[in-house]
Amino acid sequence: MGLIKAKIVFSLLFLATALLITGLVLAFLGQGEGNYGLQSKNIERIISLGPVITEEIYLLQVDDKLVADTIYCTRPEAAKKKQKIGTVLEIGVEKIIMLKPDIVFATSLSNTKQCAKLMQAGIRVVTFMQAGSFPEICENFLILARYLSKEDKAQEIISNVKKEVEYIKKKMSTVHKKKIFFQIGANPLFTVSRDSFINDFIDFSGGLNIAADTTTGSYSREQVIMGNPDIIIIATMGIMGQDEKKQWQNFQTINAVKNNAIFFMDSYLTCSPTPITFITALKEMIAFIHPEVKIDDSQGK
Amino acid sequence: MTAKVNKKIIAWIGWALLFFGFLLCAIIVSFCIGSVVIPLDKIFQIIFNGRGTQEYSILFNDRLPRIILGFGIGSALSLAGALLQGIFRNPLVEPYTLGIAGCAALGVCFNIIFRLHHLVGIFTLPFSGFSGALLAVILIYVLSHKKGIIKIKNILLLGVMISFISSSLIMFLMSISKTENLHGIIFWTMGSLGETNRILVSLAPIAAFLGLIVAYIFSINLNALSLGEEEAFYLGISVERTKQVLFIVASLLTGLSVSIAGIIGFVGLVVPHFVRMIVGRDHRVLLICSFFGGAGFLLICDTVARTVISPLELPVGAITGIIGGTILIYVLSKKQVVL
Numbered sequence: 001m002g003l004i005k006a007k008i009v010f011s012l013l014f015l016a017t018a019l020l021i022t023g024l025v026l027a028f029l030g031q032g033e034g035n036y037g038l039q040s041k042n043i044e045r046i047i048s049l050g051p052v053i054t055e056e057i058y059l060l061q062v063d064d065k066l067v068a069d070t071i072y073c074t075r076p077e078a079a080k081k082k083q084k085i086g087t088v089l090e091i092g093v094e095k096i097i098m099l100k101p102d103i104v105f106a107t108s109l110s111n112t113k114q115c116a117k118l119m120q121a122g123i124r125v126v127t128f129m130q131a132g133s134f135p136e137i138c139e140n141f142l143i144l145a146r147y148l149s150k151e152d153k154a155q156e157i158i159s160n161v162k163k164e165v166e167y168i169k170k171k172m173s174t175v176h177k178k179k180i181f182f183q184i185g186a187n188p189l190f191t192v193s194r195d196s197f198i199n200d201f202i203d204f205s206g207g208l209n210i211a212a213d214t215t216t217g218s219y220s221r222e223q224v225i226m227g228n229p230d231i232i233i234i235a236t237m238g239i240m241g242q243d244e245k246k247q248w249q250n251f252q253t254i255n256a257v258k259n260n261a262i263f264f265m266d267s268y269l270t271c272s273p274t275p276i277t278f279i280t281a282l283k284e285m286i287a288f289i290h291p292e293v294k295i296d297d298s299q300g301k
Numbered sequence: 302m303t304a305k306v307n308k309k310i311i312a313w314i315g316w317a318l319l320f321f322g323f324l325l326c327a328i329i330v331s332f333c334i335g336s337v338v339i340p341l342d343k344i345f346q347i348i349f350n351g352r353g354t355q356e357y358s359i360l361f362n363d364r365l366p367r368i369i370l371g372f373g374i375g376s377a378l379s380l381a382g383a384l385l386q387g388i389f390r391n392p393l394v395e396p397y398t399l400g401i402a403g404c405a406a407l408g409v410c411f412n413i414i415f416r417l418h419h420l421v422g423i424f425t426l427p428f429s430g431f432s433g434a435l436l437a438v439i440l441i442y443v444l445s446h447k448k449g450i451i452k453i454k455n456i457l458l459l460g461v462m463i464s465f466i467s468s469s470l471i472m473f474l475m476s477i478s479k480t481e482n483l484h485g486i487i488f489w490t491m492g493s494l495g496e497t498n499r500i501l502v503s504l505a506p507i508a509a510f511l512g513l514i515v516a517y518i519f520s521i522n523l524n525a526l527s528l529g530e531e532e533a534f535y536l537g538i539s540v541e542r543t544k545q546v547l548f549i550v551a552s553l554l555t556g557l558s559v560s561i562a563g564i565i566g567f568v569g570l571v572v573p574h575f576v577r578m579i580v581g582r583d584h585r586v587l588l589i590c591s592f593f594g595g596a597g598f599l600l601i602c603d604t605v606a607r608t609v610i611s612p613l614e615l616p617v618g619a620i621t622g623i624i625g626g627t628i629l630i631y632v633l634s635k636k637q638v639v640l
Contacts, residue, residue, distance in 0.1 A: 002310035009314045013321055013589065014514070021506045024372070028365050029499060085612050089484060092612020094336045097358050109484065116497040121358035188476070216479050 031120070043102045043148060050088055050107035052272045053128065054079050056141055059157065059274060060150040067099050075268065093117050103147065134165065134200040134278060141275050161275040165204060168282060168295060172206035178289055180207040181229035181256070184217075184271070186240050191219045197278070198270060205286045206293075207231070225251055231289055232256040235267040263288045313586040316579065320593035324372075327597035331368050331604050332360065336611035366502045367607075370494040371600040373505025374558045375568055379595025380512055381551040381558075382569030383576075383588055387523040388544050388551075389453055395570035396555035399456070400463030401437045402566075405559035406490060407467045407474075408433025413485050414478045427501055427560035434556025437463055438549065453530075491616035492565035494603050501561050512554045513592050519543050520584040527582060565618045568595055571625035578632060598625070 045067045048054040054073035057066050068083035070091075083099070086092045088109050096104065096118060106115050106127040115125045126147065131137040138158045145154030180202050184190050191211040192198040202209045210227035211219055224232075232248055234241050245262050248254070256262055265288075269281045283295055333339055339347070339356055351357040382395045396402050412429035441459050475486055496502055522543040525533040534540050558565070572595040573587070580586050602620040609615060 002307040006310045006314055010317060010589065013317055016321070017510060017513075017593075021369075021372070021510055024365065024369050025503045025506065027361070028369055029503060031361050031365075087613065089488075090614055092336055092614070093363050094359050094607075095612040097355050097363070098337055100355060111488070111495070113493075113495045113497050117362055117495070120497065121362040216477065218477070 045099070045101045045103075046148075047085060047096060047099065047101040047104045048073065049085075049091060049105060049110045050128070050272075051075065051268070052140075052274060053105045053107070053144065054082075055272070055274050055277070056144055057148070059141075059276060060145055060148060060153055062148050062150060065148075067101060068096070090114070097121050097123070105144065105147075131197055132195045133197050134204070137197055137273060137278055138162070138275050158275055161279055164279055165282070168286070169204050171293065171295070172204060172286065172290070175206040175290055175293060177206055177208045178230040179210050179227065179255075180289065181210050181224055181227065181232045182235070183232065183244065184235045184267070186244050189219050189221060189224075190217050193217060197273065201270070201278075201282055201285050204282055205289050207285075207289050221251070225254060228253070228255055230255045230259070230261060232262045233285070233288065234262065234264050235270050236264050261288075309581075313580070313583075316586060317589050317593075320576075320590040320597070324593040324597040324600075327600040327604075328368055328372070331371065331600045332364055334604050335359065335364060335608055366497065367494045367603060368600060369502050370496060370505055370562060371603050372596045373502075373507070373509045374494070374562050374565065375572075375599025376592045376596040377505065377509035377512060377554040377558045378565065378568040379572035379576075379591045379598070380509065380516060380588065381554040382595075383573035383584075383591040384516055384523075384547045384551040385569075386573055387526060387584060388547055389457060390527060391453075391457065392574065393570075394457070395573075396551065396558075397564075397566055397569065398464060399437075399441070399460030399552075400467060401434050401460075401552050401555045402559045402564060403464040403467030403471075404437035405430040405434040405556050406564055407470055408436070409489055409560065409563075410471050410474050410486055413482050413489070414474055427557075430560025431556045434552060434559065437467075438552040438556075442548075489563045492563040492618035493614075494562055494599075494617060496561055505557070505561055508557055509554065509592070509596075512550050513588065515550050516547065516588050517585075519547055520588055523547070523584040523588075524582075563618075565599070565621055567618075567621045567625040568599055571621075571629050572598055574629060575632065 044065055046057065046062070046065050047067055048057060048069040050070065051073045054066065054069045055075050057063055058076055058079065063078065066079075066082055068085045069079055070086060070088050071084045072088055073079045073082070085095050085099070088107065090111055091114050093114050101123060104115075104118060104123055104125045106125055108127065108130045110127065115127065118125050128140050128144070131140050138161070141158060142151065142154050145151045182192055182198055182202060184192060184198070191214065192209065193214045194209070194212045199209050199212060210224070210229050232254075234244055241264055245264075248262055249257055251257055265281070265284060269277055269284070273281060286293060286295060329341065332344060333341055337356070337359060339360070343356070344360070347354065347356050347360060378396060385394045385396065385399065386392065408429040408431070409426055411433075412426055437460075440463065441456055444455070444459055471486075471490075475483060478486070522533070522538045522540075525536050525538045526540065526543060528536075530540050555569070573591045576590045576594050577587060580590050599617070599621065602624055603617050605624070606615040606617045606620045
């Protein structure tokens with residue numbers, strides 16, 4: 001008697017489960033693709049998923065339309081006060097939907113599945129690929145400006161920056177090139193290859209990146225010793241940076257160590273450049289590498 | 302039919318309904334709670350009238366696929382765990398200790414690093430995970446199949462070894478990979494219910510349900526198996542076929558889960574144990590309750606993971622580990638239970 005009851009109840013439970021699954025799946029599949037609304041709609045509410053984009057929005061003076069950004073968007077100071085919607089790698093999808101943005105600017109590091117969810121919800125998402133060179137930094141800046149109808153301002157900034165860069169390049173082209181090792185990571189040791197805009201810093205400032213041909217960025221100390229750089233630059237990573245300097249000082253055969261030419265550069269400055277901070281970083285690097293060359297700030301303007 | 306057996310069967314019905322109720326509650330909780338709390342009465346309103354509003358988007362684009370996935374994967378993993386624990390009669394067994402998940406992870410790693418998904422399209426990631434799992438299954442099977450008999454001890458050892466080798470290979474692949482691939486792999490190993498592809502999301506609960514049905518057919522065999530393989534054989538159970546079919550079902554469920562959602566541990570280990578402590582060892586009730594229990598458990602863990610430090614999201618595997626592990630330790634220390 002009990003067994004038959006059990007069999008009936010269990011069969012009903014199986015049926016209920018099947019119905020539940022079917023119901024949920026059909027409700028899900030029944031969702032159409034999101035519509036982006038009118039393409040030509042004015043952009044009033046922006047959300048940025050990357051520090052570079054945030055900084056560039058402030059440069060273009062449309063920061064009043066910036067509704068939210070990531071917790072890593074700390075430059076300029078005002079950006080810290082905006083609402084936060086996550087990190088560069090992971091965002092709060094629900095929070096972004098509730099903020100009703102007209103457009104979301106993502107980076108190549110943004111979680112693609114979460115961006116897909118935003119698009120399914122009808123939100124416009126534009127992704128910027130990581131810039132690999134100075135021209136690409138300017139190109140990305142221009143594309144951003146076009147979306148925000150600030151193309152003229154961007155062109156102005158870019159042409160000024162380009163003039164300055166050309167002037168610097170010309171001035172540094174006659175200088176004797178010094179060998180540089182640029183370290184961006186420790187444990188494991190990481191440097192930059194030719195495909196990075198940091199390589200452009202090195203090139204334009206009269207330097208030679210000893211690791212230009214590396215494929216993954218992973219480098220060994222032995223390779224550095226063989227490369228014998230004249231200057232070592234470490235992008236600050238907190239305490240690790242100081243430890244790394246001490247480590248390098250053990251290798252007395254390296255020119256950089258002999259001449260006490262191990263420098264630190266702010267990693268925010270070097271790793272997330274806008275066209276303007278590119279120039280700042282460039283000048284800082286020249287001060288380290290070729291302190292004998294004076295860059296006149298008024299030139300090239 | 303004695304009164305005692307009757308009582309037991311009534312208890313089963315009670316437990317099955319209770320766990321189903323738990324699952325329904327978990328689904329409702331997942332719908333309502335997130336970085337935005339949408340109360341239950343509002344939900345009905347939104348479903349029928351709210352197309353185009355933000356809340357509608359959140360419910361249908363963000364929470365609904367997570368719920369479907371959580372249901373499918375939680376139930377698949379705990380079912381696989383219950384089946385494996387039944388076949389191997391060993392409390393430490395779960396989809397991960399047998400190397401199935403490790404190989405699936407290895408397959409996905411391989412795919413990401415060698416950029417195969419650009420060649421074959423969006424399905425290659427889950428497909429490579431699945432192939433990895435299948436490879437592990439075939440390997441274990443072939444290596445432990447002697448004279449038509451599957452030796453349990455061999456499989457356990459092999460599984461653990463394959464698991465270790467997979468982790469080491471993954472570490473090796475990570476060390477030689479380009480930086481942009483690295484974060485894709487790490488994301489994936491943290492486990493997430495954020496998959497957006499419609500087919501994959503819908504596949505999860507359907508596959509889990511089919512697995513449940515197949516497993517259920519063998520539930521009496523599993524009961525006999527718990528007495529020991531020889532005893533089961535003399536009771537007339539086709540021991541080899543039971544082990545084969547259920548092992549394959551468990552592996553397929555695991556492979557699928559790992560391919561779609563990454564690595565979410567503890568569900569396959571903790572839920573069957575916990576359920577067994579409550580409802581007993583009879584597989585006719587254990588399988589169903591583990592199925593519902595696992596689904597509900599993963600849904601609750603996911604809700605916690607995406608709400609606690611909103612807008613940031615914790616990896617759901619971390620939450621399943623913390624909550625699941627703590628509950629199990631607590632219960633074990635209270636009762637003198639034999640697993």
